Amino acid sequence: MLGFITSLFEVSLGCSIVIVGLMLLSPMIQKHYGAKWKYWIWLLLALRLLLPFDTPILEGYDIELPKITMIRNSQAQQVSPFNAGQSGMPFQIVDSHIQKTTVNHQTLYTKSEPITIKEVLLYIWVGGMLLYMLYHLMAYRYMRHQVLRWSRPITNGCMLEEIDKVTTHMHITKHIPCYICEKVWTPMMIGFIKPVLLFPKGDYNKTQLHYIMKHEYMHYKRHDVWYKLLLLMVNGLHWFNPLVYIMRQHATKDIELCCDDDVVKGCTFEQRIQYGKTILASISEQQKYPMALCTYFNQGKKMVKDRLGGIINMKKRRNGMVLFGAFGICTLVISGLLTFDHVTAKQMDIDIMPEKKPVATTTDDTATDDTTIEDSHGEVDPVAMDRLTNAVLSNDIRYVKDVIEEGNLDLNIQDSKGRYPLAVTLIMTNCDMAKLLLHAGADPFVTTSDGETIYDQAMATDSKYFIEIFKQYGIHAKSEEVKDNEGGQHYFTTTTKEAVEFYIKALLESNYEAIYAISYGSEYHTDGQDIYDTIQIKSVKLLHGETRGNKAYYSLELDISDGGNSAFETGIFPRWLYLNKGEQGWYAEGLMTSGAPDDTWWESE
Structure with missing residues (x-):
């Protein structure tokens, strides 16, 4: 879960760059392209922001663990959860010099670990997301309850006739109830599974009803209310990023522009003028802030200019599929580059590590830290070790396999920069390479130049894959x-x-x-x-x-x-x-x- 926070911020930052670029280029492009290309770009960005995961692509080596075997000791009996009694075996008494050391201390080991900065950020993020989503969902529920409470069925024969006419023309087979409501300021559709069309109290002529109905039913056919729900979820997930708020506002605007384009498709200039007049007539002085999960015939005076400009524009505009593809590639590439940017920084830290001599390990508890030993594996070829660690850094699995199969190079020695091949896999977050080296005999309990074993470093990572891999191999090394x-x-x-x-x-x-x-x-x-x-x-x-x-x-x-x-x-x-x-x-x-x-x-x- 902590790794999710890192990916979330990285993807949010990467998509923010695309959002800024899109907003800067939109004024120059919209003269030649319709709103639909931005409609799809916002959708692609929303999906990328909603799924900020970077799942490692594993090649899946079939690695067989060595057989787990043991020697039975007839003079020893382990007392464990399977046998709770104290051993009563006889012991052979021998005369020997006994060195006695007594330790008096109390240390508590628990499953809980100190709270890290990432954990604090996780709690803050979860709290902010829950508050954001709860606010909007409660506001939506309250509004739905209020408007339905103050609604009454339409009884006007002309309105009912026009409703039937438009639904038949647009092939709307589902029955969508239509009501007059004193609580709404503009025609709107509310609801996901059971949508309801609401009209504010007032008089409508036949032309106005036609375009209002066509606009709202076009929202229904395009599933725009679900699109708005997706945008709201993305905004809640990235509530800390102001550019995502701006993205949702622009996407909501482009949803309306796309809907207008579909409504006036094939219409004459006079019909477009009538549609524009209907929009102007629906502007209300009583207008309130629109809810996120509804579709509106008129969302305010600020959008009227852009909507009217698009409606009366008879010039044929391109659909923008090339632009969509270009921005789509930018979205994936930029977010991907930022995701792996931290790998480069960590790699540089390793490159400047000072070379340290190996510390002697003995079976005596009194071994001193300043004792050094010569490498027991004979002459070490630093060039070959450098090539091996660089192959791990560049994910050259074929070369690493060849080195392992040759058996001429010890995987548990350092290269000229003090790096262990297995430790490098942690920096590169390369699970497959770690499995390959562990199976070949790489020692996870080697102490690196920062004073920690590779095993301990693996246990401290956010990757559950690394933790499971090192748990599996660690006890056997x-x-x-x-x-x-x-x-x-x-x-x-x-x-x-x-x-x-x-x-x-x-x-x-x-x-x-x-x-x-x-x-x-x-x-x-x-x-x-x-x-x-x-x-x-x-x-x-x-x-x-x-x-x-x-x-x-x-x-x-x-x-x-x-x-x-x-x-x-x-x-x-x-x-x-x-x-x-x-x-x-x-x-x-x-x-x-x-x-x-x-x-x-x-x-x-």
Whole structure:
């Protein structure tokens, strides 16, 4: 939804440029072209503004995930929502030097995130849109109620005869009730599904009735009231843009001019003069502001000059299809260019990133930040890496595929400007390229020069596609494959902090695959995700933790709003996450219910 706000402003800005251009060129063009070409241009702009989406064009690679496997550990039993009791397995006691580290702190993890500027803009936009639409819809409902309340059926025989004559001539088969109403100042048609034609109280001669009826029924045949509803919806969607208000005013004017053109089509000059006189006679001193969702025979003195000029103009004018095509292309191109303008800016930011040396990662929690290591992949060809990242930037999928198939270049190293190919996909919002690189072994947990991992950056984007892709691949990256009949791939962390944060994040997201991935030695449940889909965890509070050598535990407090089909109960309950460190790194032994571990567990291997 936050990405929608960005697209909304971009499309609104792009279409505003077209609106300004159209208004500037209209006086020069309208002498040679009828109003119909602008009628269709406004419609195209309205549809573009109504659908400000930029759906990514995905080529849809068929990427098979590696089989998820595991090794069963006969001496470990995970305590989870599938088995709520504390493990009671025997432990082997060994003599060893134990390094003890105790952590005392409280950290609350919740599903809610800090409100961003985009979220504030979203709330403001939604509030403004609702107020705008509510005002117009309530005003329309009130007006309809008032005019129908003070209306009476037409009983004048001449008026009824003329109504039948015009409807037959214009092939109007639907019965549209006609009333005399003291609350209206000009003939108008109101209603969408059940339209009603209203006349103000007064005397009309036969000629006036003919042109009034023909004008209003022409609005009905052209579905102009639905066009006005579309314009109102667009104005409500872009209530913050003053040019959209101006667009709706001009479009409403061109709707009337187009209707006049259709009414006088094939008429003589004398008949056009009679039509113009009818418009002048309908001007009322009592005129009010016209409602947005009605058609009017006369919308005010300001429009009379333009309408009369178009009516008496006997010169044959072009239909403007070429102009329509030109402005249509401009609308799509300009709004598209502005949509992707921010990509160029972000790309420039990347290009000037300072080159940084890789930081060493070890399996020891005491590793220092200033330790550096040599690249373990041997000599790096900076030219080849530059070509690869540039291919990602230019969406050259064929070249990236060729590089991957050759296997001569590590996807997890930086080019000469400190860029990772996978990180570049975030800047370009290229989901297909991200899937391709992840499947080929690109590491989403590599830390970029801004201090964040690519995975964290992906989770912070507004793209739900990126979030799902990285969720799918993220838990499998940087992990060791261990296979058995069940299937599963495990994820090991270099520090206990990473392990507990990974586990808590998986709990809040009800992501069973992630919980299983970090729980090395746990039993795999084929219906695990189905069960976790029924669990709702509001928050997880990290109370304290303790680390001794290759073992650690963390005390958690879970606020569970719905235990679903699991062993979890509703309410706030303490849990204890047991961690072990193996050859590959830290992993979770289980989420226990019976409390902190005793000395027997600490002393076991």
